[in-house]
Amino acid sequence: MLAERIMVLGVNHKTTPVEIRERLAFSDPREPLKKLFSIPEVEECCLLSTCNRVEVFSVGNPTDSVKAGIRNMLFANSGVTDKETERYTFIFQEVEAVNHLFRVAASLDSMIVGEVQILGQLKQAFRDATEQNCTGVILNRFVQKSFSVAKRIRTETKIGSNAVSISYAAVELAKKIFGNLKNKKVLLVGAGEMAELAAEHLITQGVGEVIVANRTFERAVNLARRFNGSAVALSELISQLEIADIIISSTGASDLVLRKQDVKPVMRQRKHRPLFLIDIAVPRDLDPEINDLDNVYLFDIDDLQNVIEVNKSERQKEAGKAERIVKEETLKFMQWLENFEVTPTIVAIREKADAIRTAELAKTLSQLKDLSPGEIKSIEILTTSLVNKLLHDPLKFLKLNGAADEREVKLDLTRKLFGLDSEAHGKPGRRG
Numbered sequence: 001m002l003a004e005r006i007m008v009l010g011v012n013h014k015t016t017p018v019e020i021r022e023r024l025a026f027s028d029p030r031e032p033l034k035k036l037f038s039i040p041e042v043e044e045c046c047l048l049s050t051c052n053r054v055e056v057f058s059v060g061n062p063t064d065s066v067k068a069g070i071r072n073m074l075f076a077n078s079g080v081t082d083k084e085t086e087r088y089t090f091i092f093q094e095v096e097a098v099n100h101l102f103r104v105a106a107s108l109d110s111m112i113v114g115e116v117q118i119l120g121q122l123k124q125a126f127r128d129a130t131e132q133n134c135t136g137v138i139l140n141r142f143v144q145k146s147f148s149v150a151k152r153i154r155t156e157t158k159i160g161s162n163a164v165s166i167s168y169a170a171v172e173l174a175k176k177i178f179g180n181l182k183n184k185k186v187l188l189v190g191a192g193e194m195a196e197l198a199a200e201h202l203i204t205q206g207v208g209e210v211i212v213a214n215r216t217f218e219r220a221v222n223l224a225r226r227f228n229g230s231a232v233a234l235s236e237l238i239s240q241l242e243i244a245d246i247i248i249s250s251t252g253a254s255d256l257v258l259r260k261q262d263v264k265p266v267m268r269q270r271k272h273r274p275l276f277l278i279d280i281a282v283p284r285d286l287d288p289e290i291n292d293l294d295n296v297y298l299f300d301i302d303d304l305q306n307v308i309e310v311n312k313s314e315r316q317k318e319a320g321k322a323e324r325i326v327k328e329e330t331l332k333f334m335q336w337l338e339n340f341e342v343t344p345t346i347v348a349i350r351e352k353a354d355a356i357r358t359a360e361l362a363k364t365l366s367q368l369k370d371l372s373p374g375e376i377k378s379i380e381i382l383t384t385s386l387v388n389k390l391l392h393d394p395l396k397f398l399k400l401n402g403a404a405d406e407r408e409v410k411l412d413l414t415r416k417l418f419g420l421d422s423e424a425h426g427k428p429g430r431r432g
């Protein structure tokens with residue numbers, strides 16, 4: 001049966017430590033795809049390789065030799081023993097394989113539930129596989145369905161709407177304070193990695209300008225160039241407060257770089273326009289008492305972590321809804337597989353029945369003279385109706401759901417009853 005031919009074999013962050021996973025990364029999928037496709041009884045395949053997972057989705061006969069062949073390809077030149085490869089790899093087949101791919105596409109299997117990168121990576125993996133002619137009817141439908149499942153989950157749940165990284169949390173808070181971030185000015189104090197990421201996310205939200213203040217002016221210039229912004233010396237920090245709307249500080253300094261008495265007179269010059277400050281530095285760059293000033297909003301790394309923890313909890317709630325959607329869509333896909341399995345037999349039965357009807361009708365009409373076109377049409381309708389009514393119950397019996405072994409017995413029995421295999425009515429090729 002088709003469901004038995006679907007398999008997922010691979011490693012991921014749950015089964016395999018990073019020092020092993022990094023040995024399996026494939027920068028160019030063409031060669032590994034060729035090797036996978038050359039394994040006997042692998043009829044279709046797709047390779048997903050990211051920092052957290054290397055997984056092979058295949059259609060074919062999942063024999064022990066096929067599983068060993070896929071493992072050998074994945075772990076080639078890794079220095080991992082055959083015994084260890086079995087310990088590190090997971091295998092899902094049939095409904096578990098379908099469920100797994102849908103969960104991967106929807107980011108339910110990711111380290112950060114709700115992240116969006118995995119879907120793009122899966123789409124690229126599928127493009128690579130199709131370009132190498134490694135996919136066919138089943139895998140095409142399977143992977144494309146995973147995309148639609150992911151889209152449905154994004155539409156019907158809020159699994160991706162809550163920030164779960166420091167940089168995203170900073171942007172989320174800024175949007176709550178200002179609403180629209182369009183044309184807001186961002187001042188980066190220092191050049192920490194998280195501050196840079198926060199600035200990148202703010203730019204995607206439409207901020208108007210990025211100013212970089214750093215102790216090393218050359219470093220400020222280089223970073224400002226990345227954001228099409230401007231650079232200033234760290235000594236100019238206080239003067240920049242008058243024009244900035246959002247300040248992200250990450251200097252690594254041993255003492256505070258900005259105190260309450262520095263900010264208070266500036267707020268009068270700003271006419272008390274809101275000022276949003278994010279202190280990502282440890283130890284802190286910004287005086288906590290700054291938060292006591294009117295229209296000044298200061299958040300440190302702990303505040304952002306609290307936002308993240310709350311949002312993670314919200315994502316987990318939404319993940320429950322997403323899991324129900326995955327379960328529902330898995331059942332739908334399994335139903336499609338069952339129908340796909342019987343479709344060639346149904347088509348063959350109808351073709352054989354219609355061929356018999358057409359031949360017998362031609363014999364009869366050749367013996368009946370002087371029939372009008374209307375009478376011939378009525379006889380054709382009558383014979384078609386008789387065939388359809390006679391086939392109704394057998395085809396209904398064939399379509400009824402049941403256990404996999406029952407379906408296979410029914411399919412074989414039906415083909416024998418109608419003499420399909422004896423007349424060279426074979427099942428269609430799998431590559432399709």
